[in-house]
Amino acid sequence: MSTVITLHQPGPAENFRIEDQDVGEPGSDTIRVRHEAIGLNYADIYQRSGLYPLPAYPAVLGLEAAGVIEAIGEGVTELQVGDRIAYVGAPTGAYAATRLLPAERAIRLPSAVSSKTAAASMLKGLTAYMLLKDVYPVGDNTVMFVQTAAGGLGSMLTRWGKHFGATVIGAVSSPEKAQIAKRLGADHVIVGRDTDLAAEVHRLTDGKGVDVAYEGLAGLNFLRVLDCVRPFGMAVNVGQITGPLPDNLAAEVAAPRSVAFARPSVMFYVSDLARYRRAADRVVHHLAAGIGSEPSADYRLENVITAHRDLEAGRTTGSAILVP
Known part of the structure; x- marks a missing residue:
């Protein structure tokens, strides 16, 4: 029997149940994975709360993990029992000690990348790669703004943005998080929830504004970030922690701002298998080179309620994981 965290209906973290399951043997083109680390993401909270509806209940959350292959089904030729993989x-x-997984989702891990690093980094790394390479390609002449620059995705965007040559302006809520953002490579850090973001950004850019801004809070905060972007630059929304996007979004991004808007879905991005495997290969390459995220906190799988409460309340920095 294997421990699994089930959700029988959407709602608060208290709705999680710790149960046992008989995983069974893998079928055709399937593998059985023993998890060593499980990624904890804000998308899990959206699914748990019902903001992102799940197709059926009871459900098991979790979009990423890393571990060891215990068994392979018929037709699996590229992987072997004992291989370390992430997906x-x-x-x-993924919120389980062991699970069955389509073999095509498994990405083999090199020895230089630990399971904890992979679980903390893969989804955020794929999101960062999508945003920095495909949505708005950044480079040596790019000036970018990162909201919550010490958070899970924000820290990845900050570090990888610098790696790709961009000038990074980060925003954080506290001096402690400002130190984290600076260590990650941010060139400038704006501190405080009530700070006039646009005024600070325009001061730092000689009145020009940034080329691209990554915003994950939404609500009225999105309008504050829009004012940081230069005309014909781009504002990218990657979350709705404080509320939905403004209803009059089309008018807000039009003249006099003339800003492009993107709200890409990483789940859609990785649904294309060829694109997923190509991007995942680059993410693993960067992780092996040390450009990844070590987990800032790890929780026992059985403590998933506490983990969700901490993530939802903003008590975590960087990337947190669950450990079976």
Whole structure:
């Protein structure tokens, strides 16, 4: 029997149940994975709360994990028992000690990348790669703004943005998080939830504004970030922690701002298998080179309620994981 965290209906973290399951043997083109670390993401909270509806209940959350292959099904030729792998994407089900997984989702890990690093980094790394390479390619002449620059995705965007040559302006809520953002490579850090972001950004850019801004809070905060972007630059929304996007979004991004808007889905991005494997290969390459995220906190799988409460309340920095 294997421990699994089930959700029988959407709602608060208290709705999680710790149960046992008989995983069974893998079928055709399937593997059985013993998890060593499980990624904890804000998308899990959206699914748990019902903001992102799940197809059926009871459900098992979790979009990424890393571990060791215990068994392989018929037709699996590229992987072997004992291989260390990581994965991202549908079907959900990572909140378990052991699970069955379509073999095509498994990405083999080199010895230089630990399971904890992979679980803390793969989904955020794929999101960062999508945002920095495909949505708005950044480079040596790019000036970018990162909201919550010490958070899970924000820290990845900050570090990888610098790696790709961009000038990074980060925003954080406290001096302690400002130190984290600076260590990650941010060139400038704006501190405080009530700070006039646009005024600070325009001061730092000689009145020009940034080329691209990554915003994950939404609500009225999105309008504050829009004012940081230069005309014909781009504002990218990657979350709705404080509320939905403004209803009059089309008018807000039009004249006099003339800003492009993107709200890309990493789940759609990785649903294309060829694109997923190509991008995941680059993410693993960067992780092996040391450009990744060590988990800032790890929780026992059985303490998933505490983990969700801490993530939802903003008590975590960087990337947190669950450990079976």
